[in-house]
Amino acid sequence: MTEPTAKQIREEKLYQQWGLTDSEYELISQKILKRLPNYTETGLYSVMWSEHCSYKNSKKVLRKMPNKSNRVIAGPGEDAGILDIGDNQAVVFKAESHNHPSAVEPYQGAATGVGGIIRDIFSMGAQPIALLNSLKFGPLKDGKTKHLVNEVVAGIGGYGNCIGLPTVGGEISFEDCYEHNPLVNAMCVGLLNNVEFKHGTASGTDNLIVYVGAKTGRDGIHGATFASDEFTDTKNKQRSAVQVGNPFIEKLLMDACVEIIEKHSDWILGIQDMGAAGLVSSTAEMASKAGSGLILNLDNVPQREIQMTAYEMMLSESQERMVLCVKPQFVNDVLEFFKRFELDAVVIGRVTDDQQYKIYQHENLVTDIPVDSLTELVPEYDRLEKKPARIEEQKDYQFIPQIDSLKNTWLTMLSRPNIASKKYFYQTYDSQVRANTLVRPGSDAGVVRIRGTKKAIAMTNDSNSKYVYLNPYVGGQIAVMEAARNIVASGGEPIGITDCLNYGNPENPEAFWELDQSVEGIASACEKLDTPVISGNVSLYNEYNDVSIYPSPMIGMVGLISDIEQVTTSYFKDAGDLIYLIGQTQDDFNGSEIQMEQLGQLKGDLRSLDLEKEKLHQDIVKYAIKQGLLKSCHDLSEGGLAIALSKAALDSGLGFEITTRLNSAQMFSETQSRFLVTVSPDKQEDFEKLIQGEFELLGQVSENPDFKVTTTNEIVVIDGQEAANDWMEAMACLMK
Amino acid sequence: MKFAVVNFPGSNCDMDLYYAIRDGINEQVELVDYRATSLDGFDGVLIPGGFSYGDYLRSGAIAVHAPIVKEIIRFANDGKIVLGICNGFQILTELGLLPGALVRNEKGRFICETVELEVVNTQTPFTNEYQANETIKVPVAHGEGRYYCDNETLSQLEENEQIVFRYKNNINGSVALIAGVTNKQKNVLGMMPHPERALEEIVGSNDGLNLFQSIINNQVRVNN
Numbered sequence: 001m002t003e004p005t006a007k008q009i010r011e012e013k014l015y016q017q018w019g020l021t022d023s024e025y026e027l028i029s030q031k032i033l034k035r036l037p038n039y040t041e042t043g044l045y046s047v048m049w050s051e052h053c054s055y056k057n058s059k060k061v062l063r064k065m066p067n068k069s070n071r072v073i074a075g076p077g078e079d080a081g082i083l084d085i086g087d088n089q090a091v092v093f094k095a096e097s098h099n100h101p102s103a104v105e106p107y108q109g110a111a112t113g114v115g116g117i118i119r120d121i122f123s124m125g126a127q128p129i130a131l132l133n134s135l136k137f138g139p140l141k142d143g144k145t146k147h148l149v150n151e152v153v154a155g156i157g158g159y160g161n162c163i164g165l166p167t168v169g170g171e172i173s174f175e176d177c178y179e180h181n182p183l184v185n186a187m188c189v190g191l192l193n194n195v196e197f198k199h200g201t202a203s204g205t206d207n208l209i210v211y212v213g214a215k216t217g218r219d220g221i222h223g224a225t226f227a228s229d230e231f232t233d234t235k236n237k238q239r240s241a242v243q244v245g246n247p248f249i250e251k252l253l254m255d256a257c258v259e260i261i262e263k264h265s266d267w268i269l270g271i272q273d274m275g276a277a278g279l280v281s282s283t284a285e286m287a288s289k290a291g292s293g294l295i296l297n298l299d300n301v302p303q304r305e306i307q308m309t310a311y312e313m314m315l316s317e318s319q320e321r322m323v324l325c326v327k328p329q330f331v332n333d334v335l336e337f338f339k340r341f342e343l344d345a346v347v348i349g350r351v352t353d354d355q356q357y358k359i360y361q362h363e364n365l366v367t368d369i370p371v372d373s374l375t376e377l378v379p380e381y382d383r384l385e386k387k388p389a390r391i392e393e394q395k396d397y398q399f400i401p402q403i404d405s406l407k408n409t410w411l412t413m414l415s416r417p418n419i420a421s422k423k424y425f426y427q428t429y430d431s432q433v434r435a436n437t438l439v440r441p442g443s444d445a446g447v448v449r450i451r452g453t454k455k456a457i458a459m460t461n462d463s464n465s466k467y468v469y470l471n472p473y474v475g476g477q478i479a480v481m482e483a484a485r486n487i488v489a490s491g492g493e494p495i496g497i498t499d500c501l502n503y504g505n506p507e508n509p510e511a512f513w514e515l516d517q518s519v520e521g522i523a524s525a526c527e528k529l530d531t532p533v534i535s536g537n538v539s540l541y542n543e544y545n546d547v548s549i550y551p552s553p554m555i556g557m558v559g560l561i562s563d564i565e566q567v568t569t570s571y572f573k574d575a576g577d578l579i580y581l582i583g584q585t586q587d588d589f590n591g592s593e594i595q596m597e598q599l600g601q602l603k604g605d606l607r608s609l610d611l612e613k614e615k616l617h618q619d620i621v622k623y624a625i626k627q628g629l630l631k632s633c634h635d636l637s638e639g640g641l642a643i644a645l646s647k648a649a650l651d652s653g654l655g656f657e658i659t660t661r662l663n664s665a666q667m668f669s670e671t672q673s674r675f676l677v678t679v680s681p682d683k684q685e686d687f688e689k690l691i692q693g694e695f696e697l698l699g700q701v702s703e704n705p706d707f708k709v710t711t712t713n714e715i716v717v718i719d720g721q722e723a724a725n726d727w728m729e730a731m732a733c734l735m736k
Numbered sequence: 737m738k739f740a741v742v743n744f745p746g747s748n749c750d751m752d753l754y755y756a757i758r759d760g761i762n763e764q765v766e767l768v769d770y771r772a773t774s775l776d777g778f779d780g781v782l783i784p785g786g787f788s789y790g791d792y793l794r795s796g797a798i799a800v801h802a803p804i805v806k807e808i809i810r811f812a813n814d815g816k817i818v819l820g821i822c823n824g825f826q827i828l829t830e831l832g833l834l835p836g837a838l839v840r841n842e843k844g845r846f847i848c849e850t851v852e853l854e855v856v857n858t859q860t861p862f863t864n865e866y867q868a869n870e871t872i873k874v875p876v877a878h879g880e881g882r883y884y885c886d887n888e889t890l891s892q893l894e895e896n897e898q899i900v901f902r903y904k905n906n907i908n909g910s911v912a913l914i915a916g917v918t919n920k921q922k923n924v925l926g927m928m929p930h931p932e933r934a935l936e937e938i939v940g941s942n943d944g945l946n947l948f949q950s951i952i953n954n955q956v957r958v959n960n
Contacts, residue, residue: 157846161787161846161877161879162746162748162787162790162791163748164748164749164786164787246790247787247790248745248746248787248789248790248791248792249790251745251746251748251787252745252746341745342745427847427848427849428845428846428847428848429846429848430846430848430877431848432848432875432877432930432933432939432940433748433749433752433785433877433933434751434752435752435755435756435932435933435935435939436939437939438938438939440940449938451755564938567938
């Protein structure tokens with residue numbers, strides 16, 4: 001195949017196919033290069049200037065998020081953010097979306113999403129210690145969606161299990177809007193013992209660029225551009241843009257990179273993952289951060305296909321590859337080091353002082369452009385915003401559920417796909433490898449201890465896009481606060497977040513308004529909690545035939561548990577323990593699971609969130625846990641009090657007997673800022689003295705597994721076994 | 737006692753076993769590379785779980801060609817202690833040091849769960865600390881853990897009391913609920929469950945500790 005000439009690219013506007021606009025192309029050719037870019041160069045600009053790599057549409061909005069606290073060692077802009085946890089240790093974490101690849105090739109799309117996020121962590125010099133994920137699909141009504149779910153779950157498990165990292169938490173939910181555009185977000189948390197290591201720069205003339213890992217093939221070319229476009233009936237099958245993962249190679253790569261940074265950090269100046277936009281993105285970012293230039297010789301790049309062009313090699317997103325910047329005197333040591341792990345490691349280039357990005361192939365100079373033009377000179381857009389009409393139209397609507405039989409509604413709610421136990425899925429993930437997992441999936445947050453210390457890390461992934469759809473600002477606040485309640489309920493102190501911002505097309509003013517509003521909500525909640533946003537990613541263009549997904553910010557929060565004695569789980573412990581509800585319950589049914597169950601659609605506005613009260617309740621719980629007063633603690637979320645009580649009981653095999661001031665409908669209210677806790681009877685006085693204010697003593701945990709409930713208008717007994725069946729078996733039934 | 741934890745490319749429970757020996761029972765332990773050719777100086781060999789060589793071809797199938805394997809066979813034939821857990825069990829059956837084979841779970845899915853096991857034989861170097869017919873809680877995490885053998889092999893296993901652990905509930909479709917077996921001489925044990933993940937109450941169970949303690953007791957008895 002002959003490549004189109006620079007002239008053809010301009011005249012036939014070929015750059016448009018790769019996502020560059022006319023004005024962007026003009027900026028490149030007239031202002032930056034002052035000549036026409038050739039085929040390879042146009043390809044480099046198109047991926048580096050895609051939303052996925054450049055954040056050109058979202059940057060202005062992202063700046064609103066707080067990214068500082070006294071724990072922050074590194075924030076956004078690195079492969080992953082770093083937070084100090086004392087004792088010269090730090091946690092490193094990030095979440096990333098792999099939505100588009102997973103829609104097209106679900107197993108590999110999900111698997112490589114996990115692989116990519118793990119590389120982001122170990123490229124910071126950290127040992128990955130845990131994985132989480134957040135998945136959203138269409139309703140489980142047809143074979144296609146079931147296949148998608150099965151393959152995504154298998155891909156996540158296949159990669160994580162093989163590489164040997166525990167998957168300790170996550171969520172799966174189902175809404176119509178994700179039918180053609182599922183969301184697959186993965187998070188990795190790592191532990192850094194060498195806080196001084198400086199990552200990701202290529203500085204110092206004549207330092208060498210070393211390529212390590214799997215060979216480069218033609219997979220994933222233009223993956224980043226693909227991720228920055230929407231799906232339609234006619235253009236949704238870019239299978240070649242999906243990468244193929246090999247967790248076995250990544251395991252070798254991970255062990256090697258962690259060891260080289262731990263033992264030989266004097267050999268290397270930088271290390272970076274080849275993720276989106278592969279070779280070009282990793283090397284250009286390294287050089288740009290250091291203010292240097294770079295010469296690459298593609299003939300040295302390990303290749304697994306023949307006759308690859310410079311364009312293909314630079315844009316390939318083949319997995320399990322890293323680049324290192326190495327001091328020349330140590331280069332042989334580095335190459336020998338990786339040989340021990342049976343990994344390909346070769347010198348592919350060197351650092352220069354002219355700030356040009358030059359690529360040679362077969363002794364021809366195929367690219368010669370300013371480094372910064374790939375990373376720094378990307379135009380930033382100020383997108384139009386428009387409040388969607390639905391927001392105003394539904395402002396005064398309030399849904400009130402109709403409960404004819406509390407028992408029937410209760411059981412129906414327990415088997416709703418968004419509420420039912422997800423064990424069917426998460427039991428296919430190894431959650432215990434490394435033997436440090438203290439709390440496995442199923443409780444509020446996953447907890448992993450740090451061996452050799454008393455510390456543990458709590459982590460959770462949370463999103464409720466239904467709320468964000470009704471009120472993006474409040475929905476954004478709720479996403480953060482719900483994550484925080486999960487951390488607090490587990491005995492942790494929230495210390496920071498990462499996010500995946502999954503939205504529709506930013507060129508659609510309504511979708512952009514949703515993004516902007518929800519980011520403001522997230523920012524305000526993070527400020528209240530002093531939990532900076534230290535990393536994350538943006539996935540825009542999640543649309544199918546011009547219909548957007550719900551605005552879906554996913555919050556990945558990490559908390560520090562200073563003493564493993566304080567680790568707390570959500571399920572009941574002993575019969576006779578007192579059950580308390582902390583927080584006041586109101587008629588909050590808009591955006592709730594019971595609204596979807598009974599009305600079949602989302603409607604209405606959300607009550608504004610009282611951040612003071614939210615923080616107060618979290619602080620009370622934190623203090624009560626520290627004082628050893630709580631035997632279990634559970635955040636209230638989808639399905640409200642009824643579901644929180646059920647889960648706490650079903651996970652323990654115990655039952656409960658309660659009498660409440662709430663009416664039957666309010667059992668399903670989703671008012672925020674609430675916790676369900678149990679207290680040993682001998683601690684009743686201490687506990688009640690501590691909490692004062694808004695709490696209700698509901699009743700007691702019972703040996704009998706049945707649920708005995710008295711509301712203001714009904715007395716019911718729900719058979720514990722029946723409830724267990726509905727809750728435990730729902731997913732397996734739906735997946736048949 | 738001094739233990740070797742053999743590390744194949746793709747092993748991922750190597751450190752868990754290392755800590756089990758070092759911190760769980762306070763004995764000496766070293767990681768041994770798959771390219772090593774000697775196990776001199778070691779009293780026991782532990783083959784960890786994971787996905788050696790990515791489980792490509794068939795789990796355990798490629799690992800049997802690694803240089804260290806000849807030495808593991810010699811070690812086993814000398815009557816010394818060899819323990820293979822999960823992928824380690826798969827490697828031992830591939831090697832023929834243990835009878836039977838591990839195939840894909842009955843339902844085809846990976847399963848990670850803490851399960852109940854019955855200790856069937858307490859007269860082995862690996863189980864002398866357990867009570868006869870004791871029920872213990874130990875995690876499993878495998879996709880290919882369904883033990884298979886033919887009827888003749890099964891009767892031999894039963895006759896020679898080589899079945900050491902059985903699942904209380906058949907989670908993966910194993911023949912005769914088999915979770916762990918020894919060789920005829922009882923110095924080689926393979927098991928799918930992970931005792932090294934059950935050493936402390938805080939991680940969910942400490943029922944695995946007695947397995948490692950049994951090995952030490954056995955050594956003490958032998959030496960006396």
